[in-house]
Amino acid sequence: MESEAPAGGDADTAGRRRTTAEVKRGLRELSAELTLLNRQVGGRLGLKDVDLDCLDLINAHGPLSPTALARRAGLHAATTTGVLDRLERAGWVVRERDPADRRASRVRALRERNAELLELFAGMDSRMDRICAxxxxxxxxxxxxxxxxxxxxxxxxxxxxxxx
The missing domain is CATH 1.20.5 (Single alpha-helices involved in coiled-coils or other helix-helix interfaces)
Known part of the structure; x- marks a missing residue:
């Protein structure tokens, strides 16, 4: 004997599929909008998109070795070196010896520059506060x-x- 689906089961499944698709669409839209916001912020700071991404990783997870940053960012080592050169020249990061291994180096964000980032993201931050409320x-x-x-x-x- 065939088991019967509960009444409305197909409608519930279809509704769930539609809602799941809407969530995925919303995440793609959010990703695109955040990419555009980051591009505007980077442009104001004179940073390339990849530079801003790496700076964000260093701020969130640093200090990091250049190798660890490359791995987290999914970048080739040579590309990471170029990014770090630009960030260092612009005064966003400093490379220093790793105290645990004097042969190694690590990259640390210069926190005194964070106010510039916070100011540029303030509009989004205040909008997020209103949404969360x-x-x-x-x-x-x-x-x-x-x-x-x-x-x-x-x-x-x-x-x-x-x-x-």
Whole structure:
């Protein structure tokens, strides 16, 4: 005997597929808008997109060795050297000896420059505060978990492409 789907099961499945597609579309739109925002910020600071991406990685995870930065950014070592040269000349980072291994170097962001970045991102930051004010703490925790899992999925997909 065939089991019957609960009433509305097909409609529920179709609705879930539509909503999932809407989430994916929203994430693509968000990615595009954040790319454009970063391009504007980079342009104001005289930084290339890849320079701003690397600066963000150094600010978030640094100090980093040039090799670790290249790995995180998915860049070739020679490209990373060029990025670091530009960031250092512009006064955004400093290369210093790694205290754990004097033969190695690491890159540290110059935090005193962060005010320039914060000022350029202030418009987006205040808009995000207004959006977050519409959600309660439990909803924000759910959104934060979704974003963390989505970022991890992006890291995994990037690694798969890089490996094969």
């Amino acid at each position: 519409d959600f309660d703490e439990a909803e924000l925790a759910l959104i934060a978990a979704f974003l963390r899992r989505t970022a991890a999925a992006g890291q995994d997909a990037t690694a798969e492409l890089a490996d094969g």
